[in-house]
Amino acid sequence: MQLGFSACGNVTATVLELSSHFDTVCTDWTDDYYIRQSRCIYSSPDFSDMVYIDSFYLNQFLFTQFNSTLRKFVGFSEIGMRVAEGWNNSPFLLSERTGWLKTFLLFFYICVISICAYTNWKTIINGKKCFNVMTVLMCSAYEFYPPRIKVSWLRDGKPVTSEVTSTMEMADGDWYYQIHSELEYTPKSGEKVSCMVEHASFNKPMFYDWDPSLLEYERNKVAIGASGLVLGIIITATGLIYFKKKSIGRILVP
CATH class of the missing domain: 3.10.320.10 (Class II Histocompatibility Antigen, M Beta Chain; Chain B, domain 1)
Known part of the structure; x- marks a missing residue:
């Protein structure tokens, strides 16, 4: 997901x-x-x-x-x-x-004016619960220059270091750069997780918060889509059974 x-x-x-x-x-x-x-x-x-x-x-x-x-x-x-x-x-x-x-x-x-910090979150969810499950968050900054940048994680406003699994910085080939930082942790109810981006284009650090409510929204979309798919399969199967029965009951006239 x-x-x-x-x-x-x-x-x-x-x-x-x-x-x-x-x-x-x-x-x-x-x-x-x-x-x-x-x-x-x-x-x-x-x-x-x-x-x-x-x-x-x-x-x-x-x-x-x-x-x-x-x-x-x-x-x-x-x-x-x-x-x-x-x-x-x-x-x-x-x-x-x-x-x-x-x-x-x-x-x-x-x-400078084209420098925006876009934060994309990739979350892996196992099971139905949002919390008490190992989760991976990815914070990404795209199209920034100069290349010097710092991306860090905060949990309830406190810096996180031990759970940061990887930080990758890459050149786009057009003077711009991108960076990706992953955080692997177990979410807790009521906990606030943020990605902090520090760059020369900002006069102060920028904070991007992860909204856990998005998880419920996405799961609802998946559930609705799955329900629609199951309903479509049932309707299609019923139609095929009805068509076969009608075909068997017909008498072919030469």
Whole structure:
């Protein structure tokens, strides 16, 4: 018997940060360490408030920064202000930074907004009782990126480790990944079993609860289907017997 439900978590992330590091020698007697750090910051799930920030550091001190909200470079030191003024007078640099914001938005649409944690439960039931029977639950997360993810089990809010039989992570071949975790245990009446999914696309762990009432619903569907099948067999058998009797009672006239 297979039971299933799916839930899509509220997809929100706070910061995507991409860093580029460059080591340069600016003079003959000292080495200066130059860092450029590009990142996007947002809080809304539709990325409508996304801000692109391009920061430039010299020896760990921020001297110039581009902010897409201001649409210009800002200097934080005497040298930084002169650099920012020169860059702000370059239409190419300003349009390039605006293009980077669009690139980040496209990246997030492909790699983040499509991340939903779908939870499928596969339950094996022996006999008529739901409880006091060995059961296997499977929690699966599909189409997520980046690949780092944690799937764990909770029983009445407490972590479960000993009953987890297997956890498999696989690549889909299209930049996305999937993971499957199985829990083998004996259900108890009134017990709450949950699957907890932690991923960079969530600002907090997502919980997916197993609803034992689904078992009764599925068994009722099976019982109704079986009853209909038996009734159909009885009607068919009765019709065949009646047809044979009528055929035997007929007198063939040449």
